[in-house]
Amino acid sequence: MLLFAASRLLRAALTILFVMTFAFVVLRLSGDPALLIMSVDAPPEAIKAFRQAWGLDQPIWDQYLSYIAHAFTGDFGKSMRDGRPAMDLVMERVPATLAITLPALALKIGLGIPAGIYAALHRNSFADRLTMAVSVAGFTMPSFVLALLLVLVFAVNLGWLPASGADSPSHAILPIITLGAAGAAIMARFTRSAMLEVLGQPYIRAASAKGVEWRRVISHHALPNAAIPTVTIIGFMIGSLVAGAVVVESVFAWPGVGRLLVSAVANRDLAVVQAILMVIAAWMVMANFTVDIAYGWLDPRVRGAAAGH
Amino acid sequence: MGVPLVEIAGLTVDFGNDWRSRAVDGVDLAIAPGEALGVVGESGSGKSVTWLAALGLLPARARVGGSVRLEGQQLVGAPARLLESVRGKRIAMIFQDPSSCLNPVHRIGRQLGEALKLHRGLSGAAGEAETLRLLDQVGIADAKRRLSDYPHQLSGGLNQRVMIAMALAGQPDLLVADEPTTALDATIQAQILALLAGIRRDTGMALVLISHDLGVVAENVSRVAVMYAGRLVEEGLGQDLFDAPRHPYTQGLLAALPTLTGPRRRLAAIPGTVPEPGKAPAGCSFAPRCPLAEPRCMSEPPASRRVGLLHRAACHLQIEPGFSAGALPRAAE
Numbered sequence: 001m002l003l004f005a006a007s008r009l010l011r012a013a014l015t016i017l018f019v020m021t022f023a024f025v026v027l028r029l030s031g032d033p034a035l036l037i038m039s040v041d042a043p044p045e046a047i048k049a050f051r052q053a054w055g056l057d058q059p060i061w062d063q064y065l066s067y068i069a070h071a072f073t074g075d076f077g078k079s080m081r082d083g084r085p086a087m088d089l090v091m092e093r094v095p096a097t098l099a100i101t102l103p104a105l106a107l108k109i110g111l112g113i114p115a116g117i118y119a120a121l122h123r124n125s126f127a128d129r130l131t132m133a134v135s136v137a138g139f140t141m142p143s144f145v146l147a148l149l150l151v152l153v154f155a156v157n158l159g160w161l162p163a164s165g166a167d168s169p170s171h172a173i174l175p176i177i178t179l180g181a182a183g184a185a186i187m188a189r190f191t192r193s194a195m196l197e198v199l200g201q202p203y204i205r206a207a208s209a210k211g212v213e214w215r216r217v218i219s220h221h222a223l224p225n226a227a228i229p230t231v232t233i234i235g236f237m238i239g240s241l242v243a244g245a246v247v248v249e250s251v252f253a254w255p256g257v258g259r260l261l262v263s264a265v266a267n268r269d270l271a272v273v274q275a276i277l278m279v280i281a282a283w284m285v286m287a288n289f290t291v292d293i294a295y296g297w298l299d300p301r302v303r304g305a306a307a308g309h
Numbered sequence: 310m311g312v313p314l315v316e317i318a319g320l321t322v323d324f325g326n327d328w329r330s331r332a333v334d335g336v337d338l339a340i341a342p343g344e345a346l347g348v349v350g351e352s353g354s355g356k357s358v359t360w361l362a363a364l365g366l367l368p369a370r371a372r373v374g375g376s377v378r379l380e381g382q383q384l385v386g387a388p389a390r391l392l393e394s395v396r397g398k399r400i401a402m403i404f405q406d407p408s409s410c411l412n413p414v415h416r417i418g419r420q421l422g423e424a425l426k427l428h429r430g431l432s433g434a435a436g437e438a439e440t441l442r443l444l445d446q447v448g449i450a451d452a453k454r455r456l457s458d459y460p461h462q463l464s465g466g467l468n469q470r471v472m473i474a475m476a477l478a479g480q481p482d483l484l485v486a487d488e489p490t491t492a493l494d495a496t497i498q499a500q501i502l503a504l505l506a507g508i509r510r511d512t513g514m515a516l517v518l519i520s521h522d523l524g525v526v527a528e529n530v531s532r533v534a535v536m537y538a539g540r541l542v543e544e545g546l547g548q549d550l551f552d553a554p555r556h557p558y559t560q561g562l563l564a565a566l567p568t569l570t571g572p573r574r575r576l577a578a579i580p581g582t583v584p585e586p587g588k589a590p591a592g593c594s595f596a597p598r599c600p601l602a603e604p605r606c607m608s609e610p611p612a613s614r615r616v617g618l619l620h621r622a623a624c625h626l627q628i629e630p631g632f633s634a635g636a637l638p639r640a641a642e
């Protein structure tokens with residue numbers, strides 16, 4: 001188990017390093033920030049001074065090494081716009097993002113899993129078909145379309161909820177629903193198929209043959225097995241929590257990390273963009289790591305394979 | 310035969326809507342307390358479905374007709390509560406692939422403990438002691454260590470022993486063993502069959518041994534039922550049936566088997582295949598493959614007739630015992 005954790009940890013570190021490198025290279029190749037941040041008609045001396053100040057005149061290899069070296073000490077550079085440490089700018093936006101993504105995650109799990117289980121247990125019933133139809137609609141609809149639809153109905157027509165901004169808790173409701181609905185649909189679908197797969201396994205029939213009552217067959221024999229593939233999708237959802245909020249935060253003018261990313265990209269604020277990508281990558285890696293650990297915990301076969309050498 | 314323990318009468322199972330696609334078509338069968346009955350037949354002949362239907366273990370879309378009585382109590386259409394009290398406690402069932410019949414995420418000890426708690430109310434120290442005793446009874450050495458193992462850590466043979474131990478936990482009156490050794494290699498197969506025989510001797514439990522393999526059945530049971538395409542075509546004491554088979558299908562099976570003590574073979578040696586569900590003729594379903602078929606065989610279903618003491622066969626023809634065995638075309642190797 002310890003070896004298992006250690007190998008995953010190493011892989012996690014390498015993944016983060018890879019993302020940092022990739023982001024660095026792509027951002028440096030995609031245009032000159034000096035020209036974008038200074039106005040085009042700025043005097044050449046000013047542009048030169050700007051490049052010197054931000055180290056943009058160094059060879060890209062030196063820039064990269066110094067970036068990585070600083071990153072290891074927790075220094076992710078300063079925003080080229082307002083000169084504050086980039087990571088601080090990002091971190092102060094994190095609570096706002098979590099304020100809509102965590103309730104959305106709860107919605108996905110709390111709605112999706114029971115709906116999926118119910119649909120599987122009542123396969124081909126009206127409720128099953130309805131759940132599946134809603135879930136197809138839920139995950140084929142792009143989130144900005146759903147967002148606009150919700151705004152039209154609940155903000156414009158009914159006037160119950162604000163359309164955008166973050167001035168009161170009620171401002172969070174529409175973003176949460178937008179984020180949660182599609183995820184709940186995916187979750188329901190996934191849970192249903194995981195459950196159906198498990199219900200068709202010989203050990204389920206064998207448990208019934210043993211005399212175990214059906215409710216207990218479901219709760220003690222089917223669910224623990226169906227949980228194994230379901231954890232993958234939960235991990236994926238947790239991993240994409242921050243990245244998934246970009247569109248919705250923009251549509252609802254919600255002041256989170258996602259919206260900061262959009263404006264930082266538009267402004268070519270390299271350090272901020274890199275810091276955000278770094279946070280997103282670290283978050284995803286951590287989610288994957290947690291999923292791997294959860295796998296080992298839920299599935300003795302994985303645990304055995306990891307420890308068995 | 311005395312008062313039957315289990316009596317199946319006119320059992321039918323449909324999965325589709327066409328009556329001709331019946332998986333089980335009017336099976337009559339009785340088992341006396343303590344008796345060992347073998348059920349043989351090719352793949353798809355309805356051996357498993359018959360017993361799954363008896364215990365109410367088929368999916369909801371399967372329609373079951375006829376009757377299955379356990380000491381007079383009707384099981385077909387019985388409420389779930391009644392069936393749950395029968396399963397494992399009165400009639401236990403073990404299956405072909407032991408490794409996939411044990412729950413992969415629960416330890417062996419826990420799965421056995423669940424059965425003991427359920428059927429005998431044993432838990433805690435008493436439960437563990439009985440679990441160890443059961444594992445010992447099925448010949449698992451080092452039982453204490455096995456308790457904390459998961460099924461994937463055990464071999465197929467050990468898993469089947471665990472399944473048997475679990476079936477014994479409820480001290481059932483009847484064990485239905487559905488091809489308990491098909492997934493295991495030959496030596497393990499012999500060990501498991503010997504184990505079942507020993508348990509029967511010690512406990513007086515009745516056994517239904519379902520198998521493809523006539524050799525396995527011949528050595529382990531006293532009475533044999535032969536199924537073909539969802540019907541019972543012949544039934545009799547082992548000796549009568551093996552020495553003097555009356556149904557052309559049984560005769561073909563035996564002709565395809567060199568000697569009962571020689572190497573075992575699969576029952577695929579009769580030319581042709583089992584009719585697909587829905588494609589069976591209106592009459593005898595074996596007629597298309599039968600070397601002796603007459604026109605009426607295609608149109609009239611044969612009734613089961615007595616052909617000897619405790620010996621019945623469902624065939625229109627008055628066949629001399631063993632008559633057509635040699636007349637059948639030689640099986641392709």
Ligand SMILES: Nc1ncnc2c1ncn2[C@@H]1O[C@H](COP(=O)(O)OP(=O)(O)OP(=O)(O)O)[C@@H](O)[C@H]1O
Binds near residue numbers: 324332353359521586
């Ligand atoms: N769940 C099911 N749904 C639909 N048809 C089924 C189902 N289970 C069994 N059948 C059909 O019922 C018939 C009898 O199957 P059964 O499993 O009883 O055969 P068997 O004699 O046990 O064969 P085998 O030796 O391969 O185990 C087959 O035609 C099979 O296709």
Ligand SMILES: [Mg+2]
Binds near residue numbers: 357358
């Ligand atoms: Mg079978």
